[in-house]
Amino acid sequence: MDFFSRLIGGGNKPSSASNNPKQRLARFQQIYDRLLHTVQKSQALHNDPQALESIRVSFQRLTTILHDESRSPAPHLSLSFAASAQIYITIARIASACYNESVIREAVAFFGALIDSEEEEFLAAERFAQSLMGFVDRISSGGGGGIFVGEDTEVEVVELLFGITAKIRLQPEILPVWFRQRNVISESEFLEKDRERRRQGFAGVTQKEDFPLCYQLIDHVHHGGRIGDFARTGLLYVFESASKSDELEQWLVESDIPTLMATGLGALYSQLSRKLSIVHPKEDMPIVLVLSDYAEGPPAGDAESLFSPNLKTHMDTFLSYLTFWQDVLEHCKSIDVRQTLLDHFQVLFLQQLLYPSLLESSDADGGSSVAVLMYLRRILEALDHPELIHMMLQYLLAMPEGMNGLPQESSASPRLVRRRRSLMLLASNPKDDEQLNPSLFSLVDLILSSLRSNNQQTVTAAFRLVSIILSKNHTYGIGSLVKVSFSSNKEIHRTHGSLNAEMDAYLDLAKTIGDTGLDEAYESHLKDALKLLESHTCSAQILKLDELGFAPKQADSSLICLREPTTHHLSPDDSMFRYTLEVLETFLTNNVEVNLGLTETVITLASCGHLLLEGWLSVEPSKYVYHDTDSNLESSIQSLSQSMTATNGALPTEADHITALELARRRPNWYRRNTPSLLAALHAIHAELSSVRAAVPDFDVLLTARRQAFSLYDAISEAIANAPPPVPPKDFAQASPPRSQAGTPAPKDGKRSIADRIFAEYERSISGSGSPSKPIPGVGKTLNLAQRMLADYERSIGGDASVGSRDSPRPPRTPRSNSKSKVPPSGSPGSSTPQQQQGLGSYGLLGSRSPATPQARSRAQSPRPGESMNAAVRDPRALLNDVVREADAEILKRRFQFGSKDNQKVADGEKQFATGAEAGPDADTEGAKSEEKKTDKALREASLSHILTNAVILQEFELELVALMQVRASMFGEVRFA
CATH class of the missing domain: 1.20.1050 (Glutathione S-transferase Yfyf (Class Pi); Chain A, domain 2)
Incomplete structure (x- = not known):
């Protein structure tokens, strides 16, 4: 200017x-x-x-x-x-x-x-x-x-140092001014000095006077905020300059800078709490946990809460430093420097700190297993560098060393070999000749033991870790965490008819919970399944178009993976899936977070295009049984086969095509003993749910109200989050506003409060175009939650009280929920979030919600007519508490027990199933022997409210499975249509 x-x-x-x-x-x-x-x-x-x-x-x-x-x-x-x-x-x-x-x-x-x-x-x-x-x-x-200076001054100092490194990066010729290797030592002198410094607990020669700028950045690199950002970026420029200076490259390899970086990462990890407790704070508890038997209270013992601000601060600092490690390895072009950093990461952090914390974790001390599992999950979520991922998972999962893509000593430079030997001497401890290693107790052992834990927090943490391994690092989980058998046979045996029969088997189970709004919910799950399969790491290889020249470029990670993904089957003796089924059998009484983690794990496992579904999710094609009425089709098979043989493989005729289509469309049956293990477990859950339904006459009504509670709570929360602060209406209590044709209050000055807009939407959905909506089966004359709240609203403003009366119940028909909604729509099983591609299985219901205070949930009496609505108009957040209070009625506190012989007798009545058709002649005898072993299970109990919430999650899970099976069949060509 x-x-x-x-x-x-x-x-x-x-x-x-x-x-x-x-x-x-x-x-x-x-x-x-x-x-x-x-x-x-x-x-x-x-x-x-x-x-x-x-x-x-x-x-x-x-x-x-x-x-x-x-x-x-x-x-x-x-x-x-x-x-x-x-x-x-x-x-x-x-x-x-x-x-x-x-x-x-x-x-x-x-x-x-x-x-x-x-x-x-x-x-x-x-x-x-x-x-x-x-x-x-x-x-x-x-x-x-x-x-000692304050934080503001320290920020300016580090920013000044960052500016110097930025100039060095752009002008490499000024590097000798700031860095000068004054003392070049021989190999014998290096080893002698290194042996002296090993007694002090680190490796490498400290020569601070050679490059004081680098050491100043190292001192500040672990800080949070702007100080850490400037220091990490400046140090990143230093490592980037190593490829332009042989002296700097040699100095970085032989100095203690890699050691300080690795020990700094370990120090930040050590600041994390040794014990964790997954206890949500009362003031910000998700609605799905509020409407369940969630154990509220402080963390047990000295365990720190997962949601504490102190842990969040330490975790963010640790993850930012881990991200800095990845950035350094990504931008450092010097092979020797990068390999030196990897060696120090493996020895000083992975082997001497991370693995010992895994080894010392226990489920009996009140949270150390939860802490290790959650920390590993956060680490794997943050890691994107293929070399770090390979090093960590190969070591922790005790996978055999093979194609690691790392330079061997024969191809490494002499200074790198010298530095690596020094580091190995540091890591070796002659006193611990029998030191434990992952070959004796690995991460797989910790996960499997955690899945069988009696502490549901430990089970939740284990499922979350399994999900991230199978989704983001699927190649490493297959064969180690999940036992599989590889196969080169790609011949397709499943037919279109068998796919429809298997999908109907799961869909029929979902319909027994409730059949209202299934089409809309299923359509949403189809879109989510499509995105999930398209984004899976194994899908790129399956969907590549080699013939058209569109083969995807191989990622860097493929160079260091142990094997290329190939077709594989889930082994019958796989421990991880067997333990998952054991947790699934107690679905109705499980903690809600356990069920959400379980469903996410199963959906993630089924999303791999190389993993065949036969045997655990779908029926083995060799086990199909067809009706006797299809004998004419059996003869057609023989005639078609003879025709193909007689023509010596010539092109089939039109009649042969029609016969082949009819054969592929046949819907098979199967004996109960051949039912997929996952489907059999779901049938057992529905047997328990049927016993609850028989004991509660208004079970369907309560289940519909629970879905509406989720939908209404989500709609109000979204309105509060997105709308501007409402203006309180003037003289609301003095006069009733005039009524519009739709039954909603006329707006004043063209403005309406949030509560007015929300309930006007519900009123329009009920009144429609003048014709009442179809009643929900089983509702009878009992008002649902939305109708009761709407009736209170009508009475509060002096309107027509007949709307939503007990004589003419008309449940609301809400429009399809927004794609960002985390809870199912009213009157329907739910719609999963596209961003969370596993729907409820990916913790869709555990989003952040507005607070629902315990005082609101503990109110024993219903408010007077109009009281809650008047409060809602003054403060829309009062609606959230009303939703929770109405959904937490006294009848929902009734408790049910499972696992006893009485309930087992009820479940025995549901054993005569053979999905797709009737049971075969030997279904009863085979099924009875397998079910006799389940009568000795421990007694379990849960409240009706808890069972209703898990029932909604169960239906979402079954719809996800059906959608995933359908999209897989069309995307990967897993079924034959002829």
């Missing part, structure tokens, strides 16, 4: 003193001389307030002149004087002697002005580098000067 003002001659002209180079130089020298006079006159600067203030003002004026001169045309006499007189040395000494943070901050600004001036090449001057780094070392927390 000053340039344009001078050009056009308008505006405020700068003063002649600031525009004249000579006058500006004279003023600069005058301020500098006054500064020196103040310092010489004072006996003790740190105890003289007037002198300190004078020095601070002098620093500030010198900095202002430098900034003005940088923006002015040449010549820059003040900058030339500062370079020739080397006044930066004097400035650094005076600031260090003052022991005053204000003075130090102005001195940092002075050095920043010199660097930003880009004149006289200050960064290329060795005296300038020595003076600046000496000053920074004295005022830093790790320096010996004993000067």
Whole structure:
């Protein structure tokens, strides 16, 4: 702006003193001389307030002149004087002697002005580098000067160092000024010094005087906020410059910088709590947990809550440092430096810290297993670098070493071999000859033991970890965590008719829970399943178009994976899936979070295109049984086969095509003993659910109300989150507003409150175009939740009380919920979120919700007519509490027991099933023997409210399975249509 003002001659002209180079130089020298006079006159600067203030003002004026001169045309006499007189040395000494943070901050600004001036090449001057780094070392927390500055000043110091590294990155020729390897030692001297330093607990030769800038960044790299961001980015530039300097590359390999980075990562991991408890805070508990038997209360023992702010802070800092590791490995072009970092990561962090924490975890001490499982999940979520992922999972899962893509000692440089041997000597402990390793107890063993734990928090954490391994790192989970048998046979045996029969088997189970709104919910699940399968890591190989030249480019991770993904079957003796089925059998009484983690795991497992569904999710094609009425089709098979044989493989006729289509459309049956294990477990759950339904006459009504509670709660929460603060209506209690044709209150001044808009939408959905909606089967004359709240609203404003009356119940027909909705729509099983591609199985119901206070849930009496609605108009958040209170009625506290012989007798009546048709002749005998073993299970109990919530989740899970089977069949070509 000053340039344009001078050009056009308008505006405020700068003063002649600031525009004249000579006058500006004279003023600069005058301020500098006054500064020196103040310092010489004072006996003790740190105890003289007037002198300190004078020095601070002098620093500030010198900095202002430098900034003005940088923006002015040449010549820059003040900058030339500062370079020739080397006044930066004097400035650094005076600031260090003052022991005053204000003075130090102005001195940092002075050095920043010199660097930003880009004149006289200050960064290329060795005296300038020595003076600046000496000053920074004295005022830093790790320096010996004993000067401690605040966070704001420290940010400016680290930002100044970051600016220097940015200039080095753009101008590699100035690197020797800031880095100089003064002492080049031989291999024998290196090993001798390294043996001495191993006693102090680290490897590598410390030569801080060679590159003090790098060590300053290392000291601040673990901080959070802007300090850590500047330090990590600056250090990233240093590693990037290693490929341009052989001396720097050698120095990074042999120094203790990799050791400090690895130990720093371990230190941040050690700050995390050793024990965790997954206890949601009462003031922000998800609605799906509120309407269940969730154990509220503080964490047990000394375990820290997963949602505590302290843990979140430490976790964010640790993950940011882990991300920094990935960035360094990504941008570092030096193979030796990158491999040195990987070696230190494996030895100092993975083997000596992360694995021992896994080994020492226990489910009996109240949360250490939960902590390790949750930390590993967060680590795997954050990791994207293929080398780090491979190193971690191969070691923790005890996978055999093979194609690791890492340089062997024969191909590595001599300095890398020397450094690696030194590191191995550090890691070796002669006292621990029988030290445990993953071959004796691996992450697989921890997960399997956690899935069988009696602590449901441990089971939840295990399922979450399994889901992230199978979804993001599927290649490593198959064969280690999940036992499979590989097959090269790609012949398709399943037919279109068998797919329809299997889908109907699961869909029939979902319909028994409730058949209202299934079409809309299923359509949403189809879209989610399509996105889930398209984004899976194994789908790219299956869907590649080699014939058209569109084969996908191989990712870097494929170079280090143990094997390319191929077709495989789930082994019958797989422990992980067997334990999953055991948890599934107690679905109705499980913790809600356990069920959500379980369903997510199963959906993630079924989303792999290479994993065949036969045997565990679908029926083995060899086990299909067809009706006797299809004997004519059996004869057609023989005639078609004879026709093909007679023509010696010639093209079939049109009649042969029709016969083949009819044969593929046959719907098979199967004996009960051949029922897929997952389907059999679901039948057992529905048998228990049937016993509850028989004991509760209004079970269907309560289940519909539970779905509506989820939908209404989500709609109100979304309205509160997205709408502006409502304006309280004036004189609401004095007069009733006029009624519109749709039964909603007429808006005042064109504005309506949130509560008005929400309930006007419900009113329109009930009234429609004048014809009442069809009643929900089983509802009878009992009002659902939305009708009761709407009736209160009508009475509160003096409207027609007949709307929603008990004589003419008309349940609301809500439109399809938004794609961001986390709960099922009213009157329907639900709609999963596209972003959460597993729907309810991916913790869709555990989104953040507005608070539902315990006081609101514990109200024993219903409010007077209009009381809740008047409060809702004043504050829409009161609606959320009303939803919870209405959905937590006294009848829902009734408890049911499972596992006893009485309930088993009820379940025995449901054993005569053979999905797809009637049972075969030996279904009863085979099924009875397998069910006799289940009568001795421990007694389980849960409230009716808890069972209703799990029933909604169960229906969502079954719809997800059906949608996934259908999309897989069409996308991967898993069935024959002829």
